[in-house]
Amino acid sequence: MSSQNRASLEPQRDVGRQRVAELLQAAAAVIQERGFEAATMAEIAARADAKIGSLYRFFPNKDAVAEALMRRYAEALQAEYDAIHAHAADATPQELADSLIDLISVKLRPQAGALIALLDSRTDWTEVRRQLRTQTLAGIKTALTRCAPDLGDKEAEDVAAVVLNNMKTMVGMTMKDAPTSPGAPDQLRLMNRLYLAAVLRPSADRAIADKLKGRSRDS
Numbered sequence: 001m002s003s004q005n006r007a008s009l010e011p012q013r014d015v016g017r018q019r020v021a022e023l024l025q026a027a028a029a030v031i032q033e034r035g036f037e038a039a040t041m042a043e044i045a046a047r048a049d050a051k052i053g054s055l056y057r058f059f060p061n062k063d064a065v066a067e068a069l070m071r072r073y074a075e076a077l078q079a080e081y082d083a084i085h086a087h088a089a090d091a092t093p094q095e096l097a098d099s100l101i102d103l104i105s106v107k108l109r110p111q112a113g114a115l116i117a118l119l120d121s122r123t124d125w126t127e128v129r130r131q132l133r134t135q136t137l138a139g140i141k142t143a144l145t146r147c148a149p150d151l152g153d154k155e156a157e158d159v160a161a162v163v164l165n166n167m168k169t170m171v172g173m174t175m176k177d178a179p180t181s182p183g184a185p186d187q188l189r190l191m192n193r194l195y196l197a198a199v200l201r202p203s204a205d206r207a208i209a210d211k212l213k214g215r216s217r218d219s
Helices: 014-034 041-047 052-058 062-088 093-107 109-121 123-147 153-174 184-218
Strands: none
Touching (some): 014 041, 014 062, 014 109, 062 093, 062 109, 062 123, 093 109, 093 123, 093 153, 109 123, 109 153, 123 153, 123 184, 153 184
């Protein structure tokens, strides 16, 4: 099997996994700065302070690097949503709004920049874009319904779509890809808080009241 066709090597030891993480971190930085097509394997290796042979040992070509970056982003995204879901039932709508708006623009910002550069570079990654959008909408919807259990399924889908667009706008502002001003991100954050408070507050209040009633009966 040629090096161009072989699969990426999955390291079994901690030192190997650490090296792969460093290589992918370097790849994300180079791709975000130069774009996927302009980035080279030599640049990625140099940014990671690694020999080019070390990079090729784990990734046979640049497409394999891109696939690993997209897979890791999806895994990181799911891990962040799992953390949000674990606390959504006890969060206020405003707290949930901040958690969601910060997810991509703050917590996953380094990976998000590289991912955008990747997906913008190739039309054949349209399916990856669709899968990530589906994953993101599902993560937002789950967070919304855990915070406000009475929220209807269709309304939850609509609210999730609005929140996703707010998240994308925040990413554009923080990366200077969308029209912005110094105070605009804070205004968008406030708008997202007020929107979720208006949509989720009645249901959230009912859920809290029901929980308090249950505690009262048990005491």
